[in-house]
Amino acid sequence: MKFFLDTADLNEIESLIQTGFIDGITTNPSLIAKQGSSMQEIIKNICKMVHGPVSAEVTATDFSGMMKEGKYLASIAKNIAVKVPLTNNGLMACKELTSQGIMVNVTLCFSAGQAILAAKAGATFISPFIGRLDDLGEDGVKLIQDIVTIYNNYPNFKTQVLVASVRNIEHIIRTAKIGADIATLPPKIIKESYITTA
Numbered sequence: 474m475k476f477f478l479d480t481a482d483l484n485e486i487e488s489l490i491q492t493g494f495i496d497g498i499t500t501n502p503s504l505i506a507k508q509g510s511s512m513q514e515i516i517k518n519i520c521k522m523v524h525g526p527v528s529a530e531v532t533a534t535d536f537s538g539m540m541k542e543g544k545y546l547a548s549i550a551k552n553i554a555v556k557v558p559l560t561n562n563g564l565m566a567c568k569e570l571t572s573q574g575i576m577v578n579v580t581l582c583f584s585a586g587q588a589i590l591a592a593k594a595g596a597t598f599i600s601p602f603i604g605r606l607d608d609l610g611e612d613g614v615k616l617i618q619d620i621v622t623i624y625n626n627y628p629n630f631k632t633q634v635l636v637a638s639v640r641n642i643e644h645i646i647r648t649a650k651i652g653a654d655i656a657t658l659p660p661k662i663i664k665e666s667y668i669t670t671a
């Protein structure tokens with residue numbers, strides 16, 4: 474299982490990258506907003522520090538706006554994965570950006586049906602939000618089980634399952650047992666994980 478770090482905090486990234494456990498980064502507009510610099514500057518700096526995929530999210534909700542932002546974000550560095558929401562426009566943008574050779578992370582996935590659509594749209598990553606499902610009294614890990622089972626049935630689906638909204642170490646262990654490709658972890662969780670398993 475790969476670990477991505479779910480943060481835009483350059484100090485956290487610099488310190489945790491040294492563990493050798495970090496394979497990529499995910500950001501979102503609220504994580505970027507906490508840092509007090511421009512999106513472009515933060516993303517550019519993260520991409521200099523990390524060789525693996527760095528997710529940067531579009532804020533537009535219409536197709537042409539997503540395409541414009543997505544192409545701009547992808548121009549910042551080769552390892553950018555453009556993050557788009559799981560909406561009709563997001564899926565259309567996913568298909569188009571993918572056809573242009575750009576990595577796409579389809580985010581805000583809450584059902585297996587949505588994950589099938591993302592795979593059909595050629596997503597590089599699908600981000601199911603398991604913690605938020607748990608918050609609603611549902612079983613987020615069960616969604617990962619469903620998606621992994623479905624994707625394994627179709628070898629032409631190349632989309633990697635990126636477990637998001639991770640709240641605890643149990644989430645990592647249970648989704649690793651299922652065979653999820655990646656978990657994106659807030660710095661606090663990766664630190665707890667490191668200390669617990671050391």
Ligand code: E4P
Pocket residue numbers: 479499500501580600602604605637638639657
């Ligand atoms: C992933 O890419 C998201 O940024 C993140 O996992 C969201 O998690 P949250 O539910 O804690 O906001």
